[in-house]
C-alpha cells in the first residue's frame with residue numbers, strides 16, 4: 001500500500017495517449033527517469049509491432065483521445081515508429097514526438113525532420129541549456145553541437161514557424177526550474193543570435209527524483225534535501241493541470257499507467273476491483289474510456305515534483 005501525504009488527484013476525460021516505445025536510446029543522460037541507454041535492446045524493454053498495432057486499434061476505438069504523444073528512450077529507433085506516426089495521422093490524431101535531436105545522426109535517421117514535416121508532427125526537443133558546457137555535462141560530450149545541427153535541420157523543414165517546435169528545459173541539478181516565460185525569452189534571444197535558430201515555445205520541466213537522477217543525487221548526498229524542497233514547494237494551483245488527469249500512459253509491454261513517471265515506478269493502472277489493466281483489457285471493453293475513468297490515480301511521494309513551484313508536466317509549467 002502506498003503511503004504519502006500527496007493529495008488524491010481526480011481523473012478528467014482522457015485526451016492523450018502517451019506511448020513509451022521503450023528504453024532504447026542513443027544517449028544515457030544523467031537526469032533520465034526512464035534509465036534509457038543504447039544497451040536497452042530486446043523485446044523486454046521495447047514495444048513490439050503487434051503492440052503498436054494495438055495502440056492504433058485503441059485510438060481508432062476512442063475518439064475522445066485526440067493526441068498521441070510518443071516517447072521513449074529515443075522512440076525513432078523502434079522499427080515500428082514511422083508506421084505508428086503515419087497511421088495515427090491517418091486516424092486524424094495530433095502526434096507529438098519526444099525527440100532528442102541527436103538521434104538524427106543514427107543510421108537511417110537523417111531524414112527525420114523531413115518525415116516529421118510531411119506528417120505534421122509536433123516536435124518536443126530536449127535542450128536543457130543554450131550553453132554547450134551545461135548540455136554536454138548533463139547529456140554527454142558533443143551533444144550540444146549535435147543538437148544545434150538537429151535544430152537547424154528542423155528549422156529548414158519549417159519547424160519553429162509552419163510546424164510546432166517545442167524545446168524542453170530541465171535543471172542541471174537539484175533545483176526548481178526558473179520561471180518558464182523568462183527563460184523562454186533568454187532561449188529565444190541566445191539561440192537566434194548565436195545559432196540563427198527559431199522555435200515555437202519552451203517547456204520547463206522539473207527533474208523527478210527517481211531512477212538514474214535519484215541515484216546520482218544519493219551519491220552526492222543531495223537526495224533527501226531535494227525531496228524536501230519539492231514537498232515544501234507544493235503549489236495547489238498546479239493540481240488542475242496535472243497530466244495524469246487527462247492522459248493515459250502505455251508501456252512497451254502493454255501495461256497501462258497514469259503517467260510516464262508512474263510507468264517507470266511500476267505503479268500500474270488498476271480497475272476498481274484491484275486488477276491491473278492492460279491495453280488488451282481496454283480493447284475488449286465496450287467503453288475503454290469509461291474503464292480508465294473509473295481507475296484511481298496512483299499518487300506517491302515522487303508526485304511532489306509535478307506540483308513544486310510553477311508545477312511541471314510533460315508539457316511544461318502548470319501555473
Ligand code: SF4
Nearest residue numbers: 025027029032073100
Ligand atoms: S535522450 Fe531522453 S530518453 Fe534518452 S537518455 Fe536522455 S533523457 Fe533519457
Ligand code: SF4
Nearest residue numbers: 244258259261303306
Ligand atoms: S507523477 Fe504522475 S501521477 Fe504523480 S502527479 Fe505527476 S503526473 Fe500525476
